[in-house]
Amino acid sequence: xxxxxxxxxxxxxxxxxxxxxxxxxxxxxxxxxxxxxxxxxxxxxxxxxxxxxxxxxxxxxxxxxxxxxxxxxxxxxxxxxxxxxxxxxxxxxxxxxxxxxxxxxxxxxxxxxxxxxxxxxxxxxxxxxxxxxxxxxxxxxxxxxxxxxxxxxxxxxxxxxxxxxxxxxxxxxxxxxxxxxxxxxxxxxxxxxxxxxxxx
Numbered sequence: 001x002x003x004x005x006x007x008x009x010x011x012x013x014x015x016x017x018x019x020x021x022x023x024x025x026x027x028x029x030x031x032x033x034x035x036x037x038x039x040x041x042x043x044x045x046x047x048x049x050x051x052x053x054x055x056x057x058x059x060x061x062x063x064x065x066x067x068x069x070x071x072x073x074x075x076x077x078x079x080x081x082x083x084x085x086x087x088x089x090x091x092x093x094x095x096x097x098x099x100x101x102x103x104x105x106x107x108x109x110x111x112x113x114x115x116x117x118x119x120x121x122x123x124x125x126x127x128x129x130x131x132x133x134x135x136x137x138x139x140x141x142x143x144x145x146x147x148x149x150x151x152x153x154x155x156x157x158x159x160x161x162x163x164x165x166x167x168x169x170x171x172x173x174x175x176x177x178x179x180x181x182x183x184x185x186x187x188x189x190x191x192x193x194x195x196x197x198x199x200x
Contacts (some may be wrong), residue, residue: 001177008146014120015150022080029109030101040093041106043197044084050181051083052076057174063140063159064168068145070124070131072175077121081114087197137171153156 004151026048032039054076061069097103130144138144159167 007143008149011146012150014123015170017116020057022055022107025109025113026052029102029106029170033106036100036102038102039096040090040097041102044087044090044094047083047087047197048080051079051109053174054079054178057171057178060167060171060174061147063155064164065135065148066133066168066171067133067135067138068175069151069171070127070144074124074128077117077124081117084110084114086195088195090197118179153162 026045029041029046030049032038033045054072058069058073058076061072094103094106127143127147130138130141130147133141133144139148155162155167157165
């Protein structure tokens with residue numbers, strides 16, 4: 001069964017938006033916050049980069065057409081907004097800052113990426129079925145296959161000589177480290193520090 005004519009452009013649009021909202025904007029904001037010495041925004045963006053690394057892990061899993069990548073990508077869209085709004089001390093410090101172009105841009109991006117992730121969580125609910133099929137079925141199913149095309153293009157551009165299975169292995173190692181760190185945070189650090197990013 002071929003893909004609906006609207007599906008492939010929609011998927012590629014989503015990947016493009018992901019690059020803009022989850023990579024380019026926060027990269028510019030990180031540099032801007034560092035130059036401006038806006039410590040609260042810097043800290044929140046550092047937390048963001050740690051959490052959003054799950055998106056990079058997802059790309060490597062999907063390069064190897066690992067069904068697990070569909071779950072990790074979906075969870076990343078849930079964890080990113082949480083990481084941006086969870087910290088009471090950083091939220092207060094940012095809200096108390098004097099109005100500035102950096103504060104306005106950061107706040108606008110924080111809302112925009114949160115809305116983007118929320119809509120992505122809803123839109124990708126049907127795609128979660130791809131996480132529960134075998135590797136060969138994943139390649140044959142149009143709904144699943146179309147989501148693999150952008151990661152495959154990424155491999156052609158940046159890892160053309162590297163085997164997909166090796167890149168998938170890198171993704172699995174990254175995912176294991178991510179899960180260990182997240183488990184430590186939930187079970188240990190959260191109980192000690194609560195919703196304080198600085199522990200104060």
